[in-house]
Amino acid sequence: MSRGTHAAVVLAGDRGADDPIARTTGAACKALSPVAGKPLLSRVLTTLRAAPAIETIIVVGPDQATIADQPALAALLAGDDVRWIAPSASPAASAARGLAALGDRPALLTTADHALLTPAMIDELLAGPACDLAVGLASYAGVRAAFPDSRRTAIRLAPGPGYCGCNLFAVHTAAARAVIEDWQRVERERKHPARVIAGMLGWRAIAAYLLRRLTLEQAFARLSRRTGLNIRPVILSYPQAAVDVDTPADLALVEAILRERESDEPTARDIA
Numbered sequence: 001m002s003r004g005t006h007a008a009v010v011l012a013g014d015r016g017a018d019d020p021i022a023r024t025t026g027a028a029c030k031a032l033s034p035v036a037g038k039p040l041l042s043r044v045l046t047t048l049r050a051a052p053a054i055e056t057i058i059v060v061g062p063d064q065a066t067i068a069d070q071p072a073l074a075a076l077l078a079g080d081d082v083r084w085i086a087p088s089a090s091p092a093a094s095a096a097r098g099l100a101a102l103g104d105r106p107a108l109l110t111t112a113d114h115a116l117l118t119p120a121m122i123d124e125l126l127a128g129p130a131c132d133l134a135v136g137l138a139s140y141a142g143v144r145a146a147f148p149d150s151r152r153t154a155i156r157l158a159p160g161p162g163y164c165g166c167n168l169f170a171v172h173t174a175a176a177r178a179v180i181e182d183w184q185r186v187e188r189e190r191k192h193p194a195r196v197i198a199g200m201l202g203w204r205a206i207a208a209y210l211l212r213r214l215t216l217e218q219a220f221a222r223l224s225r226r227t228g229l230n231i232r233p234v235i236l237s238y239p240q241a242a243v244d245v246d247t248p249a250d251l252a253l254v255e256a257i258l259r260e261r262e263s264d265e266p267t268a269r270d271i272a
Contacts, residue, residue: 004055006126006170007105008048009098012041012112013061013087021113024248028070029062031112033245036258040245041076041112049081051119053126054108060098061087061112092180099177109169109180113245115254117168121241125170128234133176135220136168137233138242146239150253157216163235164242170234179227 014030017023021040025033031041038046041059048054059077064086067074077084085101087094095109108122121136128134140154140162156162171177205222208214216233224231245251 005053005106006055006108007102008051008054008057008108008110009095009102010041010044010048010057010059010110010112011061011087011091011094011098012059013063013091013094014112016062016066020247021245021251024251029066029073030245031062031076032070032073033251035115035245035251036255036262039072039076040115041073043115044110044112044117045076045079045082047117047119047122048108051122053122055081057082058098058101059084059112060094063087095180096177099171099180104174106173107171109171111167111244114167115245116240116243116257118238118240121166121168121236121238124236124238125168125234128170129232130172130230131232132171132173132229133179133231134170134172134234135231136166136170136236136241137163137216138166138236138239140164143239143242147243147253150243151249152242156212157214157219158212159215163216163233166236166241167244168236168241173229176229176231179229179231 012031014022016029019030021033022028022030027033027039032039035043045057048057059082062073067077067084076082083101085097088097099107099109108126110117125134125136137155139160140152141160143150143152143164144161152164154162154164169180171180205214205219208218220231220233240257243250243254243257245254
C-alpha cells in the first residue's frame with residue numbers, strides 16, 4: 001500500500017462519564033479511558049500515524065465542552081495531522097459527517113475504542129479487492145479460538161459458524177458514503193444480526209439467514225445489488241480486530257492482550 005492513499009475517520013463521541021468504560025476507569029470520557037496505561041484515543045491515533053496509507057485523521061467527537069474541560073484530550077487532538085469535528089446524534093450520522101469533511105478522498109473508518117488496532121490490520125483491509133466499500137470481518141471460529149471466554153456477536157453466515165464485525169471500513173469512493181448514511185437505520189440493532197440483515201438486505205434474506213443458508217458471498221452480492229455499489233468483505237487474519245472496548249470485561253481482556261503484546265516488543269536496549 002503506497003503512502004498517503006487514505007485519510008482516517010475515528011468515531012470518538014460517547015456519553016461522557018456515564019459511559020460504562022469511563023465509569024470503570026474514572027475517566028472524564030471514554031476516549032480518555034486508560035487501557036494498559038494509555039488513553040484509548042491515544043492508542044488509535046498512534047496506530048493510524050504508523051500506518052503507511054494514512055496521511056490525515058479526522059476525529060469526530062467528543063463534544064467541544066468535554067475537550068475544553070480536558071487538557072489531556074485537547075493535547076491528543078492538537079497534532080498537525082489531526083482535525084476535530086463535532087459529533088452528531090448517532091455513530092452513523094457522525095461517520096457521515098466525518099466522511100463529508102473529506103470531500104471525495106477515500107477513507108478508513110474506525111472507532112476510538114479499537115485499542116488493538118495495528119498498522120498490519122489497516123494494510124490488510126486497504127489491500128483488499130477493488131470496490132466502493134470494503135467491510136472488515138473476522139472469522140468467528142478464529143475469534144472464539146483466540147478468546148474463548150470473550151462474548152462477541154456472530155453474524156452467522158454459511159458455511160461455518162460465521163463472522164464478527166471489526167469496526168473497520170474502507171470507504172474507497174464517494175458513492176459508498178450513501179451506505180454509511182443508510183447504516184443509521186439499522187445501527188441500533190447491531191447486536192441483533194437478524195435485524196441488521198433485514199434492514200440492509202430486506203426481509204427475503206431473513207429466511208435464508210435463519211435457516212443458515214445465507215452465505216457471505218450471497219449477502220454481499222445482495223447488498224451490492226440493493227445499493228448499486230460494489231461492496232466486498234475482507235476477512236482479516238487477525239482475531240484481535242474483532243475485539244473493541246464496550247464493557248468492563250472487554251477492558252480486562254484488551255489490557256491483558258496489550259500487556260502481553262507490549263512485553264514482547266523489543267526495547268531500545270534489546271535492539272542495541
